Amino acid sequence: MLVCNVIFYSWGEYLVVGIMFLSIFVNWQGSLMIERGNRKGGLFLAFFVSITLLFFYKYANFILENLGNIFGLFGLQFDTRIKGLALPLGISFYTFQTLSYTIDVYRGQIKANKSFVNFAAYVSLFPHLVAGPIVRYVDIDKELEERHVNKTKFMIGLERLILGLAKKMIIANTCAAVADEVFSSSPEYMTSGAAWIGIIAYSLQIYFDFSAYSDMAIGLAKMLGFNFLENFNYPYIANSIKDFWRRWHISLSTWFRDYLYIPLGGNRTSSSMMYRNLFIVFFATGLWHGASWNFIIWGLMHGMFLVAERLFLEKALNKLWKPIGHIYTLLVVIIGWVFFRAEDLPYALNFLEKMFFLSADSPNIVYDLSHFINKQTVIVGLLGFLFSFPVFPYFQNKFKEVSNRNLINVPYYIGLVSLLYLVMMYLSVDTYNPFIYFRF
Structure with missing residues (x-):
């Protein structure tokens, strides 16, 4: 399932799939750190990387454009766009999914998943990956381990x-x-x-x-x-x-x-x-x-x-x-x-x-x-x-x-x-x- 998810996402996004897997890996590691006792460190790592990726790809040009407008009032001009910066498909959805998982582990509501493959398959599951809904781990964790199709x-x-x-x-x-x-x-x-x-x-x-x-x-x-x-x-x-x-x-x-x-x-x-x-x-x-x-x-x-x-x-x-x-x-x-x-x-x-x-x-x-x-x-x-x-x-x-x-x-x-x-x-x-x- 994970391989199929990656093929599906890469079909249109190519190498940007690496951004998604960076977010997945950091949150997976952060949750394991939390369970090992480094609670604040694991939460900070997951939060910092996830929010930084989201803000850079989604809001960097918006922030630069508004700064440019402010500085323009004082006659200062600079390039207000980062050339070639594109929004990775589904980043808003998978960022919120991974963060909800890590926060739930921090709160003790769920156990961290030791399997990277299972966790990555949950985040990248192709039906909801690119436009939601935001599926929380707690809602399908049991189905990742055992599910029935009839x-x-x-x-x-x-x-x-x-x-x-x-x-x-x-x-x-x-x-x-x-x-x-x-x-x-x-x-x-x-x-x-x-x-x-x-x-x-x-x-x-x-x-x-x-x-x-x-x-x-x-x-x-x-x-x-x-x-x-x-x-x-x-x-x-x-x-x-x-x-x-x-x-x-x-x-x-x-x-x-x-x-x-x-x-x-x-x-x-x-x-x-x-x-x-x-x-x-x-x-x-x-x-x-x-x-x-x-x-x-x-x-x-x-x-x-x-x-x-x-x-x-x-x-x-x-x-x-x-x-x-x-x-x-x-x-x-x-x-x-x-x-x-x-x-x-x-x-x-x-x-x-x-x-x-x-x-x-x-x-x-x-x-x-x-x-x-x-x-x-x-x-x-x-x-x-x-x-x-x-x-x-x-x-x-x-x-x-x-x-x-x-x-x-x-x-x-x-x-x-x-x-x-x-x-x-x-x-x-x-x-x-x-x-x-x-x-x-």
Whole structure:
């Protein structure tokens, strides 16, 4: 399995695989040092090397660029980019996985794995390596030593893989075409309606794109005998930002909760310290997603609304008609996605002005609402809206109940195979459209 993982990763990353194995080896050694009694030394070694690698490859150019802007105010100029520095695929994910393992060993929650092969296979496991979810060692440690693959598990995994592929190819990629077209244009050349269509399309794209990858990872892992935890739980039905983060990218939000928020004091401190902790966590959440002020603002914005909910907003929402809380949550999330999608901060602010009718339209409008209204976008948009709610599991379970009662599973599996065939047709004609979270 380890050899296959290395071949898979090296196929696109070549020698950068050495960066991943350096991180793996240091954390493996650090955990062994901890168990031998050198607790602080082992933790420091793993933390220092892991964070240094992450910051160098992901944030060095961002730091240099901002330093260059500051020094530029005083007439000092220097090269603000390290030439040839590329972000290794999956570094944010495998860094957090290795660190969670070492920290858990330090806390005494798990025993250090003496086998480098087993530990390296866990970190580099190809289903989750490049875009998550963040799989903790404690969740699959027993399966590294002994796991069972049978026809039922394999079929469940294959079913999940097909459904994930369908979400990506049919819904996410169609929404991506609309979002990319809108965000490739200056806001002055679109109407407010087109701006809303663009950001709603992106909201559907990022959910169905990332949840599709998580579905595929969970399905592939199941086919190999591993049981990954769920990473999404219908986040767009949330009725508060707190509820949203219980449902969105669960593996990341729980990682920050367990390894940053709680160690900072969590809810056990004074109110002011608790609010500080929330801002630190969501500053880190934004920064984790990318070296850009847009991501930092996106994270701090979510932190700000979480603090507001704890102060007064949640109590106020609980007294109102429930759909109002849902509308408020969607509005905050959609505004946040503008910062997430925009190339830079000025574009994000101009786009928000256009959304809320605060800027005038150019005489030469390129995109209006009618430009995006066609049969495909309407159907896919409705599918995206429908499957953002937990309707599919309901009908899936009802169908399986009827099928099992009558011993007829054939129609359901014919539907799955037909769906796979449709996905293959999309793959054969679609242009290259990678998963969004590859860039993180």
